[in-house]
Amino acid sequence: MRLKRKIRRKLKRKREPKLIEIYERRFIEALKELRLPLLMLHTALTVGTLGYMLLSGGDFINSFYMTIITIGTIGYGEVVAGSDTLYGRVFTSFLALMGIGVFTTSVTVIVRLFFKEDIITLYRAIKMLKDIEQLEGHFIVCGYDKTSAWLAKTLKKRKIEFVVVENDPNALKYLQEHNIKFFITEEPHKRSVLLSAGIKRAKGMVVNLRDDARNIAVIVTARLLRPSKEDFYIYSFASTDGTAEKMEELGANKAFVPDKLLATRLSAYIFHTGSAFISDLFDRIAFGEETDIDILELKVEPGSPLVGKKLRDIDLRRSLKVTIIAIRKPEGDLNVTISGETTVEEGDTLIIFGKPKNLRRAQKVLLEETYKVLEAKDEV
Amino acid sequence: MKYKKIITDFFILMALTTNISFIVSPNPYELVITVATNLAATILKVGEGRVLSTEMLASSLVADLHLIPALFVFFMGDQVEAVGLAQGALAANIISVIISIIETVLSAFTEEEE
Numbered sequence: 001m002r003l004k005r006k007i008r009r010k011l012k013r014k015r016e017p018k019l020i021e022i023y024e025r026r027f028i029e030a031l032k033e034l035r036l037p038l039l040m041l042h043t044a045l046t047v048g049t050l051g052y053m054l055l056s057g058g059d060f061i062n063s064f065y066m067t068i069i070t071i072g073t074i075g076y077g078e079v080v081a082g083s084d085t086l087y088g089r090v091f092t093s094f095l096a097l098m099g100i101g102v103f104t105t106s107v108t109v110i111v112r113l114f115f116k117e118d119i120i121t122l123y124r125a126i127k128m129l130k131d132i133e134q135l136e137g138h139f140i141v142c143g144y145d146k147t148s149a150w151l152a153k154t155l156k157k158r159k160i161e162f163v164v165v166e167n168d169p170n171a172l173k174y175l176q177e178h179n180i181k182f183f184i185t186e187e188p189h190k191r192s193v194l195l196s197a198g199i200k201r202a203k204g205m206v207v208n209l210r211d212d213a214r215n216i217a218v219i220v221t222a223r224l225l226r227p228s229k230e231d232f233y234i235y236s237f238a239s240t241d242g243t244a245e246k247m248e249e250l251g252a253n254k255a256f257v258p259d260k261l262l263a264t265r266l267s268a269y270i271f272h273t274g275s276a277f278i279s280d281l282f283d284r285i286a287f288g289e290e291t292d293i294d295i296l297e298l299k300v301e302p303g304s305p306l307v308g309k310k311l312r313d314i315d316l317r318r319s320l321k322v323t324i325i326a327i328r329k330p331e332g333d334l335n336v337t338i339s340g341e342t343t344v345e346e347g348d349t350l351i352i353f354g355k356p357k358n359l360r361r362a363q364k365v366l367l368e369e370t371y372k373v374l375e376a377k378d379e380v
Numbered sequence: 381m382k383y384k385k386i387i388t389d390f391f392i393l394m395a396l397t398t399n400i401s402f403i404v405s406p407n408p409y410e411l412v413i414t415v416a417t418n419l420a421a422t423i424l425k426v427g428e429g430r431v432l433s434t435e436m437l438a439s440s441l442v443a444d445l446h447l448i449p450a451l452f453v454f455f456m457g458d459q460v461e462a463v464g465l466a467q468g469a470l471a472a473n474i475i476s477v478i479i480s481i482i483e484t485v486l487s488a489f490t491e492e493e494e
Binding site: 028029031032034035038039042043046049050053054058060061 | 407408409412413416419420423424426427433451455
């Protein structure tokens with residue numbers, strides 16, 4: 001009795017299945033449909049082979065061959081001994097009558113099953129989920145509409161990997177048309193779906209499900225899986241300012257109101273009609289469309305070798321080919337009238353302008369130097 | 381009583397018994413019947429079972445991969461080798477029956493739960 005209870009408890013304590021496991025199970029279920037036609041074909045072959053073996057006195061190879069050419073409607077002739085006798089011909093007649101139907105039906109059903117959309121789609125989905133398991137530092141885009149399509153285009157341009165989660169089967173066509181490498185056609189608010197999209201290893205997420213309630217459901221589920229706002233960024237869309245605020249309270253790093261965003265961007269052009277080029281340039285940089293030039297914010301950490309130095313002495317322009325255009329003070333003031341005499345202080349944020357490649361290099365070099373200085377201090 | 385389970389279990393047992401009978405008295409008919417029942421058991425095991433389905437199918441495939449070569453070896457004249465291969469298949473078939481019993485017991489527990 002105790003053993004029975006133990007086994008029962010063990011069987012009951014099942015963990016939540018992974019999406020890939022569910023798909024694999026569905027794949028096996030789809031393969032199950034092959035059983036009946038295969039069994040029918042198998043029976044016809046066995047009956048035919050055994051019958052001819054009895055007629056020929058145990059000649060297996062020829063009996064098998066004779067069965068195949070009979071039920072396969074090839075009919076090369078009576079190749080096995082005993083098949084040209086009276087009993088042989090009666091047997092061949094019955095085998096042909098039953099076997100030909102079985103053979104053609106089974107083969108048709110098997111071939112159709114293999115080309116059925118379900119099996120192929122499932123196989124592709126399993127393969128894709130396995131590839132997603134290898135991703136790291138990627139983004140998850142929930143919902144695929146025109147906005148997500150533009151976003152996907154930009155991410156692709158910047159070579160940032162992303163996984164699209166969309167449950168609308170109609171979107172599948174567009175996902176394939178737009179050459180989206182990774183996508184999951186499931187409900188994005190499910191825990192197992194987000195885990196399969198690699199949320200534990202992802203860098204961030206964009207929630208764009210065209211419905212505030214669904215957006216909130218996804219944000220909350222994602223935030224429960226990745227609680228830190230510093231490690232995992234969630235960006236969402238909201239229909240009103242109030243909802244946007246709620247979303248930010250519930251876990252989104254930033255919630256955008258699309259109409260408002262569009263109006264703000266348009267008004268920027270109206271306000272700067274005289275300087276269209278420069279406002280367009282800043283606009284494109286801010287929105288990540290300008291890939292030749294970029295802006296980077298670099299915080300001067302305690303222990304950085306930059307602390308106390310004048311900009312003239314640092315001379316990032318010559319050494320790293322980037323320009324400091326402004327300095328933001330810890331209290332939030334932006335100093336745009338900097339000169340060579342300006343001194344960098346602890347906690348300042350340097351606004352650096354330059355080519356993306358040089359900016360990345362500058363960030364790396366400055367961070368490494370800070371680390372070196374801190375290490376040297378520790379040793380002392 | 382489940383109709384499907386009767387057929388599957390019938391073929392699993394039949395695969396074992398015909399396998400033994402071929403080893404005891406090797407003759408071409410026994411061998412063909414053994415191969416046929418084993419293949420039928422394999423086809424029926426696709427997707428069958430809930431707890432140990434993978435193990436069930438794998439053990440059956442092992443038996444098939446012993447018996448099909450045995451068939452060709454036997455009709456090429458090497459009886460001793462064919463019997464050897466059939467003995468290998470016997471081991472796989474015994475494991476198959478054991479797994480089937482375990483599967484039945486375990487599914488009885490889960491059914492009670494539901």
